[in-house]
Amino acid sequence: MSNGPTIDAERVIADLRELHARTGGADGAQRVCWTATWREAQAMLGELLAEIGVEPERDAAGNVWAFIEGEREPALALGSHLDSVPNGGWLDGALGVMAALGVLRAWAGAAERPPRSLTLIDWADEEGARFGRSLFGSSAFSGTLDSAQVHDLRDAEGASIGDVLAENDVSLDRVLDATAGQERLAAYLELHIEQGPVLEAEDIQAAAVGGCAGVERHRFRFSGQASHAGTTPMDRRRDAGLAAAQVALRIEKIGRGHGGVATTGSLAMHPGIPTAVAGEAELLVDLRHPNADELAAMLAEARTAAEEAASERHCEFESDYLWSIEPIPFDAELVAMARDACVEVTGSDRVLTSGALHDAAELARIAPAAMIFTPSIAGISHAKEEDTADSDLIAGIEAFGLLANLVLTI
Amino acid sequence: MSNGPTIDAERVIADLRELHARTGGADGAQRVCWTATWREAQAMLGELLAEIGVEPERDAAGNVWAFIEGEREPALALGSHLDSVPNGGWLDGALGVMAALGVLRAWAGAAERPPRSLTLIDWADEEGARFGRSLFGSSAFSGTLDSAQVHDLRDAEGASIGDVLAENDVSLDRVLDATAGQERLAAYLELHIEQGPVLEAEDIQAAAVGGCAGVERHRFRFSGQASHAGTTPMDRRRDAGLAAAQVALRIEKIGRGHGGVATTGSLAMHPGIPTAVAGEAELLVDLRHPNADELAAMLAEARTAAEEAASERHCEFESDYLWSIEPIPFDAELVAMARDACVEVTGSDRVLTSGALHDAAELARIAPAAMIFTPSIAGISHAKEEDTADSDLIAGIEAFGLLANLVLTI
Numbered sequence: 001m002s003n004g005p006t007i008d009a010e011r012v013i014a015d016l017r018e019l020h021a022r023t024g025g026a027d028g029a030q031r032v033c034w035t036a037t038w039r040e041a042q043a044m045l046g047e048l049l050a051e052i053g054v055e056p057e058r059d060a061a062g063n064v065w066a067f068i069e070g071e072r073e074p075a076l077a078l079g080s081h082l083d084s085v086p087n088g089g090w091l092d093g094a095l096g097v098m099a100a101l102g103v104l105r106a107w108a109g110a111a112e113r114p115p116r117s118l119t120l121i122d123w124a125d126e127e128g129a130r131f132g133r134s135l136f137g138s139s140a141f142s143g144t145l146d147s148a149q150v151h152d153l154r155d156a157e158g159a160s161i162g163d164v165l166a167e168n169d170v171s172l173d174r175v176l177d178a179t180a181g182q183e184r185l186a187a188y189l190e191l192h193i194e195q196g197p198v199l200e201a202e203d204i205q206a207a208a209v210g211g212c213a214g215v216e217r218h219r220f221r222f223s224g225q226a227s228h229a230g231t232t233p234m235d236r237r238r239d240a241g242l243a244a245a246q247v248a249l250r251i252e253k254i255g256r257g258h259g260g261v262a263t264t265g266s267l268a269m270h271p272g273i274p275t276a277v278a279g280e281a282e283l284l285v286d287l288r289h290p291n292a293d294e295l296a297a298m299l300a301e302a303r304t305a306a307e308e309a310a311s312e313r314h315c316e317f318e319s320d321y322l323w324s325i326e327p328i329p330f331d332a333e334l335v336a337m338a339r340d341a342c343v344e345v346t347g348s349d350r351v352l353t354s355g356a357l358h359d360a361a362e363l364a365r366i367a368p369a370a371m372i373f374t375p376s377i378a379g380i381s382h383a384k385e386e387d388t389a390d391s392d393l394i395a396g397i398e399a400f401g402l403l404a405n406l407v408l409t410i
Numbered sequence: 411m412s413n414g415p416t417i418d419a420e421r422v423i424a425d426l427r428e429l430h431a432r433t434g435g436a437d438g439a440q441r442v443c444w445t446a447t448w449r450e451a452q453a454m455l456g457e458l459l460a461e462i463g464v465e466p467e468r469d470a471a472g473n474v475w476a477f478i479e480g481e482r483e484p485a486l487a488l489g490s491h492l493d494s495v496p497n498g499g500w501l502d503g504a505l506g507v508m509a510a511l512g513v514l515r516a517w518a519g520a521a522e523r524p525p526r527s528l529t530l531i532d533w534a535d536e537e538g539a540r541f542g543r544s545l546f547g548s549s550a551f552s553g554t555l556d557s558a559q560v561h562d563l564r565d566a567e568g569a570s571i572g573d574v575l576a577e578n579d580v581s582l583d584r585v586l587d588a589t590a591g592q593e594r595l596a597a598y599l600e601l602h603i604e605q606g607p608v609l610e611a612e613d614i615q616a617a618a619v620g621g622c623a624g625v626e627r628h629r630f631r632f633s634g635q636a637s638h639a640g641t642t643p644m645d646r647r648r649d650a651g652l653a654a655a656q657v658a659l660r661i662e663k664i665g666r667g668h669g670g671v672a673t674t675g676s677l678a679m680h681p682g683i684p685t686a687v688a689g690e691a692e693l694l695v696d697l698r699h700p701n702a703d704e705l706a707a708m709l710a711e712a713r714t715a716a717e718e719a720a721s722e723r724h725c726e727f728e729s730d731y732l733w734s735i736e737p738i739p740f741d742a743e744l745v746a747m748a749r750d751a752c753v754e755v756t757g758s759d760r761v762l763t764s765g766a767l768h769d770a771a772e773l774a775r776i777a778p779a780a781m782i783f784t785p786s787i788a789g790i791s792h793a794k795e796e797d798t799a800d801s802d803l804i805a806g807i808e809a810f811g812l813l814a815n816l817v818l819t820i
Contacts, residue, residue, distance in 0.1 A: 194641060195638055195641045196637075196638060196640075196641025196642055196643070197637075197641075197642060197643070197646045198641075198643060198646075201646065213640065215640070217684055227606075227607075227789055227790075228605055228606060228765070228766060228789075228791060228792070229671065229673035229675060229696045229698070229765070230606075230623060230625070230671065230696075230698050230764070230765030230766040230767075231604060231605045231606025231607075231608075231764070231765040231766050231789065231791075232606055232607065232671070232765075232789060233606070233607070233608060233671065234662070234665050234666045234671060234672070235666075236607045236608075236611065236789070239662075241658065241674065241675065241676075241677065242658060242659060242662055242674070244655075245654075245655035245656075245658045245659055245674075245677065246655075246659060248651065248652060248655045249652060249655055249656060249659070252644070252649075252652055255644050256644045256645075261639065261640065261642065261643065261644060262644070263639035263684070263685075263686075263687055264651065264652070264655075265639060265651065265679060265681070265682065265683055265684050265685065265686050265687060265688055266651075266679050266682040266683065266684065266688075267651065267655065267677050267679055268678075269675060269676050269677055271675070272675065272676040273675055273676065273694075274627050274673070274675050274676065274694040274695075274696045274732070275673075275675065275696060276673075276675050277673055277675060278675055278676075284683075284684040285684075286639045286640075286684045286685060288639070288640050322684070354640070354641070355638070355639070355640030355641040355642075356638060356640040356641050357640075379637055379638070379641065379642060379646070380637075381638060381641075382638070
């Protein structure tokens with residue numbers, strides 16, 4: 001099916017283990033962006049690139065590029081991110097970078113040049129773990145980063161994002177200069193762990209990703225009347241906490257009904273003491289769906305449920321917009337090729353939607369993009385327990401290598 | 411109906427207003443126990459007692475006693491507490507103390523001695539606002555205070571209860587010496603605001619209280635699995651937060667079903683972020699009922715509901731005991747007399763159960779006791795908005811004065 005060199009998946013896994021040995025430990029991965037440990041991870045990537053005679057470049061947003069010249073331009077880009085959350089997993093992001101390096105290594109050792117130039121990209125600060133702004137490097141590259149909006153961000157120790165980036169030779173005022181790299185890029189492919197339980201449950205070793213779900217994130221606020229737990233009869237209460245509890249359960253049903261996901265990860269009651277009926281309650285609502293109309297319907301139904309519960313309990317309802325992003329479908333042709341590559345390697349033609357965001361979502365705004373997922377054991381990620389069976393890693397890496405060779409020919 | 415002197419209710423209200431002017435302000439009452447403002451309130455009580463020629467005594471727990479000698483011993487005690495919560499209401503506790511003073515004043519100005527000795531008692535630290543142990547003085551008197559259990563309590567500034575009590579000339583090691591006063595007491599009566607909305611809603615000016623509801627207070631803990639809000643399908647979640655929300659709504663039904671009250675004033679989810687399904691949740695449960703069997707049934711049903719919800723959602727359920735108190739019925743004969751006094755003054759024979767605890771609950775352990783409630787506007791208490799219509803205060807004070815004279819004759 002492919003006429004390019006074959007990726008050495010065992011070597012990719014060995015690189016990942018070496019990276020974890022150098023930048024992680026018993027508490028998990030510590031490659032938090034803009035820290036010395038992250039720079040150590042980038043230094044190791046530089047060493048591995050040097051082995052195959054490739055000199056990396058750094059763009060204005062701190063993203064690292066590494067080109068191998070091919071027969072045509074612009075380049076096929078392969079990437080992900082070396083940065084991790086604190087106490088994170090060894091595979092999240094690093095798998096995609098090391099697999100991209102594997103593809104470069106295979107071509108560097110091949111007799112012929114690739115039919116199209118190839119570039120690895122290590123995106124800076126995908127996790128946003130230190131300043132709360134995720135997809136930093138890839139959104140600077142795609143042009144969606146608003147540097148005015150991030151200007152005042154500080155880390156937990158109070159250090160400003162501008163100062164910390166400057167220590168890393170990145171000027172916050174110039175990060176959008178990274179958009180100049182767009183013209184060097186024909187398409188983008190990314191291998192990532194699923195970070196969810198679906199592939200494991202369905203016993204699938206690797207799957208194409210059709211796109212990233214859209215997200216609506218809101219704070220639902222209910223106001224009733226705080227009153228004494230002992231002296232307020234049940235039929236005279238205005239219990240904002242129960243209004244919120246009712247809406248949390250209703251939102252779960254809405255998620256199920258639309259085939260999306262709906263999460264209420266926090267319900268804060270005030271005054272929050274055992275002896276008082278809650279007069280105020282705040283529910284954090286996170287709704288996701290790959291289809292924009294379905295997502296809008298989920299939000300509308302959640303609001304209606306909140307209004308009804310508030311009215312029933314003589315409470316007031318208000319909501320604060322927190323964040324949203326529209327569904328981002330990947331390129332249909334590339335997704336089909338990713339599916340074909342997975343069929344070839346694993347026998348499965350499953351196409352997933354990603355509920356989490358990835359750098360590929362930013363890339364999809366400006367170029368054809370697609371992803372491949374490998375399973376996550378027990379669906380666990382962002383934790384030291386994050387892992388994937390070696391056999392599944394090999395399947396995912398081989399499918400990714402195959403996909404890259406397929407896309408190089410178009 | 412009564413053959414004693416009539417209480418001057420207008421004067422009692424004037425004393426309450428004067429007390430609030432001296433110890434409260436725009437933010438409400440500030441008579442937090444063991445503070446200078448509380449001592450100022452006690453000083454004012456001392457001045458008012460001096461006006462009628464009565465010298466107060468202080469017992470080992472900081473309770474203030476003020477006797478008028480009668481024809482017989484032991485004494486009928488009338489009391490409540492001068493201490494308040496921070497930013498509290500002008501009537502909570504103070505009403506009962508000033509009404510007790512009103513009865514003493516009436517007898518001090520009467521031609522004859524009362525048929526039985528009378529004593530006012532101002533109980534120390536009913537609210538427990540500073541150290542979290544409510545009914546401090548009355549439970550020291552009744553003997554249920556375990557000084558070892560309170561020994562390590564500190565206030566929000568870190569001051570130890572022992573040091574603070576010592577500043578108030580109370581030795582924590584000797585508070586149970588207050589039990590010696592039990593033999594001086596034949597019965598106990600207390601006037602208090604309802605702190606709930608029932609009397610106002612039923613348009614009743616004063617009502618006898620049949621007893622205090624029992625309380626079961628527990629922390630229900632649910633453990634599921636924290637997981638990514640975007641990547642965990644709805645049917646693969648172990649959402650501890652939704653298990654707790656479900657149980658909160660179920661507990662509300664249990665309260666209604668038994669004619670008690672059931673409150674879940676706090677639901678904490680962990681990690682408590684919008685992007686994660688809650689892996690842990692804690693629900694504070696407070697159940698109250700005047701009947702011990704009903705209360706036990708409520709608790710059993712709440713536990714069953716929690717076990718069912720946990721099992722349904724593949725979560726674990728555990729509960730921590732926090733606090734409980736059995737229902738405390740007041741003395742049937744005194745309650746009937748309190749009802750008769752209320753009928754005489756207001757025309758209503760309503761008998762309420764108190765959902766809140768009062769010093770009278772501790773007193774009922776060692777002597778016949780009863781209470782009268784006056785309405786709370788909008789049911790509000792423990793807040794600067796706490797208030798009662800003057801006409802209702804007058805009715806309550808007059809019913810209380812009448813009740814005291816009735817009980818003095820038995």
